[in-house]
Amino acid sequence: MKFPTSCAALLLSLGLAASAQADTWPSRPITMVVPTAPGGSTDFSARLIGDALAKSLGQAVVVDNKPGASGNVGTEAVARAKPDGYTLLMQYSGYHVGNPALFAQIRWNPVKDFVPVALVMRAPHVLAVGPSAHASSLKELIEVGKKNGKGLFYASSGNGSIQHIAGELFGQLTKVPMTHVPYKGSGPAVNDLMGGQVDLFVTTPPGVIQQVAAGRLKALAYTGKQRHPSMPNVPTSAEAGLPGYEVESWFAIFAPAGTPMPLVNRLSAAIKTIVEGEDFRRKMDEQGAFATYMDSPTLGRFVDKELAAWAQVIKAANIKAD
Structure with a gap:
């Protein structure tokens, strides 16, 4: 398309103005x-x-x-x-x-x-379980959730949080019945996970890494495409048997x-x-x-x-x- 001379001049002036602004930016x-x-x-x-x-x-x-x-x-x-x-x-x-x-x-x-x-x-997040889950691998967790008659209870740091969405996505992919238990923050959620009031919590590694190292929680999967140096022995979701579960x-x-x-x-x-x-x-x-x-x-x-x-x-x- 051929622009009128006036339009071409305007476009050129705007381009020059933007270029000049970039040259002097930032001045404050x-x-x-x-x-x-x-x-x-x-x-x-x-x-x-x-x-x-x-x-x-x-x-x-x-x-x-x-x-x-x-x-x-x-x-x-x-x-x-x-x-x-x-x-x-x-x-x-x-x-x-x-x-x-x-x-x-x-x-x-x-x-x-x-x-x-x-x-x-x-x-990426880590899927951690407490003693109530009775599972040492992701496949075992899915089997428990399908066979125990009540599904799995999962924690989140609040309604609409990424942990809430992660729990629902887990249920959608595995067909395991999921019950959402919202908390006011990650701290109370981790405490109840260790106490067995809920079965799993999908959260960022810093929130559970010390409890995993101490043996109070088990990390069953890392929800990224590759393992992380902070938890090198934790498999990715795909490695643990649930490809596509990336949170x-x-x-x-x-x-x-x-x-x-x-x-x-x-x-x-x-x-x-x-x-x-x-x-x-x-x-x-x-x-x-x-x-x-x-x-x-x-x-x-x-x-x-x-x-x-x-x-x-x-x-x-x-x-x-x-």
Whole structure:
């Protein structure tokens, strides 16, 4: 298509303006919004990336915690922010691809309101059982759940949490009757798992690794594509006999829709260097997670797939947010 001369000139001027903006950016501190309270994996990731990014870009990166409404408060704030490269979102997957299916109405769209910048971390979970499960392998657990007449009771850290979704997905794949027992946080859930009040809990490794090492709990499967150095003797779900059971949290950086791509690409390149560095990888290993980089286009395609996958599980189980 041949554009009129005036249109071509306008497009050229816009491109030059974006390029000039990228050359002078950043000229002031950048705010990285975290839609959770201080502490936890989202906040940890933001501060780790923020500190390294500040050194790389030569400007401070200020972490701004905006918790509330299961992540919707902070996420919406970034969706409505000026798209100038000075406001970013460190996002947790449970919010970005879970909330759209969990909530009847949210005032932000995971695709239309954001431009993906970079994935920084993937954190598969571990399926742990207590004494009431009477199982030493995943296959035994499935057999027990099918034969005992009552199925399995599984814990979560709250209704609509990723642990809740993980338990329902386990039931869908294995055809084992599952009963959800929600708790107010992972700590009480782990205590009742050790006490035998519930049969299993699917959660991140740091929450159960000490109890597994002490023999108070058994880790039957790691829900990622590969084993993790923090639990080298725990098989993946596929190795344990349940291929396709992959449950992970991921953490990624997004910017408001309309942020100039030269800025996004510069940010993404700087983050790539950080995520692929030895220091970041080591700190992720200590958390039972994997340092994993995706650029903007790859992250966008990944988000599309995740939205469809989690919506299917949530709707099939009729999971609703509190």
